[in-house]
Amino acid sequence: MEPIISPLGDCALTVTFGSSINDATNNKVISLFKVLKDEKLPWLRDVIPAYASLSLVYDGIMITSDTKGSAYEFVREKVRELLGKLIIKNGDSAKAIEVPVCYDLSFATDLADMSKNKGISINDLIDLHTTKLYKVYMLGFLPGFAYMGKVDERLATGRKAIPATNIAAGSVGIAGEQTGIYPLNSPGGWNIIGRTPLTLFNADGVSPCLLQPGDMIKFKPVTLQEFDKIKREQ
Amino acid sequence: MSIGILKAGILDTLQDGGRFGYQYHGINPGGAMDIISAQFANLLADNDKNDPVVELHFPASVFKFNEDHLIAITGADFEPEVDGKPVPLNTSIIISKNSVLQFKKYKSGARAYLAINGKWKINEWLNSYSTNLKAKAGGFKGRALIKDDVIEIAASSWKINSEATTVILPVTSDYVSTPIPDNVIRCTEGQEYDRLKDSARKILESTAFKITSQSDRMGYRLMGENLSVVNNEQLLSSAVTRGTIQLLPTGQLVILMADHQTTGGYPKVAQVISADLSKLAQKRANEEIRFELVSLTEAETALIEQFKTFHLHEENIKSQLKKLRT
Numbered sequence: 001m002e003p004i005i006s007p008l009g010d011c012a013l014t015v016t017f018g019s020s021i022n023d024a025t026n027n028k029v030i031s032l033f034k035v036l037k038d039e040k041l042p043w044l045r046d047v048i049p050a051y052a053s054l055s056l057v058y059d060g061i062m063i064t065s066d067t068k069g070s071a072y073e074f075v076r077e078k079v080r081e082l083l084g085k086l087i088i089k090n091g092d093s094a095k096a097i098e099v100p101v102c103y104d105l106s107f108a109t110d111l112a113d114m115s116k117n118k119g120i121s122i123n124d125l126i127d128l129h130t131t132k133l134y135k136v137y138m139l140g141f142l143p144g145f146a147y148m149g150k151v152d153e154r155l156a157t158g159r160k161a162i163p164a165t166n167i168a169a170g171s172v173g174i175a176g177e178q179t180g181i182y183p184l185n186s187p188g189g190w191n192i193i194g195r196t197p198l199t200l201f202n203a204d205g206v207s208p209c210l211l212q213p214g215d216m217i218k219f220k221p222v223t224l225q226e227f228d229k230i231k232r233e234q
Numbered sequence: 235m236s237i238g239i240l241k242a243g244i245l246d247t248l249q250d251g252g253r254f255g256y257q258y259h260g261i262n263p264g265g266a267m268d269i270i271s272a273q274f275a276n277l278l279a280d281n282d283k284n285d286p287v288v289e290l291h292f293p294a295s296v297f298k299f300n301e302d303h304l305i306a307i308t309g310a311d312f313e314p315e316v317d318g319k320p321v322p323l324n325t326s327i328i329i330s331k332n333s334v335l336q337f338k339k340y341k342s343g344a345r346a347y348l349a350i351n352g353k354w355k356i357n358e359w360l361n362s363y364s365t366n367l368k369a370k371a372g373g374f375k376g377r378a379l380i381k382d383d384v385i386e387i388a389a390s391s392w393k394i395n396s397e398a399t400t401v402i403l404p405v406t407s408d409y410v411s412t413p414i415p416d417n418v419i420r421c422t423e424g425q426e427y428d429r430l431k432d433s434a435r436k437i438l439e440s441t442a443f444k445i446t447s448q449s450d451r452m453g454y455r456l457m458g459e460n461l462s463v464v465n466n467e468q469l470l471s472s473a474v475t476r477g478t479i480q481l482l483p484t485g486q487l488v489i490l491m492a493d494h495q496t497t498g499g500y501p502k503v504a505q506v507i508s509a510d511l512s513k514l515a516q517k518r519a520n521e522e523i524r525f526e527l528v529s530l531t532e533a534e535t536a537l538i539e540q541f542k543t544f545h546l547h548e549e550n551i552k553s554q555l556k557k558l559r560t
Contacts, residue, residue: 008502009507045255046255050472
């Protein structure tokens with residue numbers, strides 16, 4: 001599909017590369033995202049990657065003061081120019097980030113129900129989660145919340161009809177074919193299967209978010225003792 | 235130099251123009267709901283227009299000033315009083331050491347802005363002083379102001395040279411942000427506007443919508459006639475902006491405001507034009523609005539015109555203050 005460029009209000013636009021979640025489409029999003037970040041354009045206020053689209057938020061007044069024309073048309077031209085010479089890069093599996101997760105039932109509040117509903121043992125579900133390499137497609141919903149995928153179809157589970165009111169920070173969840181980690185305590189509808197001792201979001205950190213769009217992730221099972229040890233080191 | 239909070243308001247936070255460059259982290263820009271009023275307050279207080287201000291909802295905090303300060307109050311009219319005497323909005327005011335500023339009664343609007351001359355001694359977070367309540371970062375300790383808070387501000391050069399407790403300077407702004415009827419909010423077609431049935435488009439463009447009480451800095455939940463779509467296919471999450479009008483599965487609308495999440499999966503049927511966002515920010519629960527669909531060209535033109543008018547008033551205020559300083 002040819003990328004489609006459309007306005008997102010009068011100070012932003014969206015480049016749409018596809019309509020489903022898959023690595024090939026998201027690689028295009030992430031490739032353009034990285035190019036735009038590196039260009040350091042003075043009128044570009046934000047670049048927001050999503051599953052199959054990339055949005056640019058721009059300073060319309062700055063652009064029109066310089067060009068005297070439509071800010072949208074100016075940015076659209078720039079995007080077309082960059083798309084014309086875009087080199088699509090795949091996620092780098094060699095640089096996969098290992099995320100320790102404790103799947104103890106005290107943390108994995110929905111795992112027992114999932115196992116019962118699917119007729120698959122808890123250990124098999126954990127294996128399905130930890131043997132795959134996942135791509136961070138985008139961040140959204142909360143600071144540092146990474147949408148990752150795609151999980152094995154045997155593990156995939158729809159969002160809960162009644163969301164939980166307070167999911168602990170670090171909780172690892174499943175929603176459809178996606179997996180994600182809540183960076184802060186939050187209400188939410190994802191099925192919780194474990195918890196990571198890592199800090200996903202730290203306002204005081206050099207980079208506030210541990211995970212970035214385009215990162216490759218592998219989950220590693222750890223015991224409760226290892227969980228506590230890593231948590232203390234954070 | 236400091237100000238103290240004698241009594242907490244319902245939601246008073248430090249805000250500026252917002253935090254840009256981090257939405258790919260899921261960190262939304264936030265910032266003042268009515269950016270135009272916030273900027274004017276700063277200009278009248280002889281600050282840079284993008285300096286932090288206190289955004290006030292009603293009932294608002296009670297402030298004690300521990301030194302003479304040049305201030306300005308803009309936006310909503312909450313009937314401000316200094317030591318029991320009314321002070322005007324949209325005007326430069328020097329108030330004296332030990333003065334108490336209160337907001338007596340709700341009169342109109344939704345958010346008021348208090349600018350205080352000088353440099354706030356608060357921490358910048360990711361290039362902005364705006365408060366991010368979700369992340370608990372930015373602004374004053376990442377939260378709303380509470381009783382007994384003390385906020386430090388670097389010394390101001392504006393002092394009262396008399397026995398007066400309050401000096402109203404002859405510096406004011408009569409800026410009006412838009413000439414069109416008060417409850418009309420202009421918007422452009424959203425990416426999923428085509429999903430609306432013809433009947434729904436008519437409803438969107440010709441009926442009134444009420445802002446329900448489930449409305450806040452994150453977004454305004456509207457109530458109106460149900461809107462039907464031709465296509466119910468699930469959408470992938472994608473970026474949204476302040477002003478994005480989403481259609482919920484219930485057939486009702488939500489307008490995303492300053493504290494919106496960075497991405498969303500509901501159809502984006504329209505987008506409030508940037509030039510009308512400040513006006514929308516002054517609408518309260520139970521007020522009604524109507525939408526007027528305009529072209530992208532009209533939206534861009536409205537923004538530039540607003541900026542040009544703003545700039546004229548900005549120059550005017552700066553020159554008035556310059557004369558007084560000498």
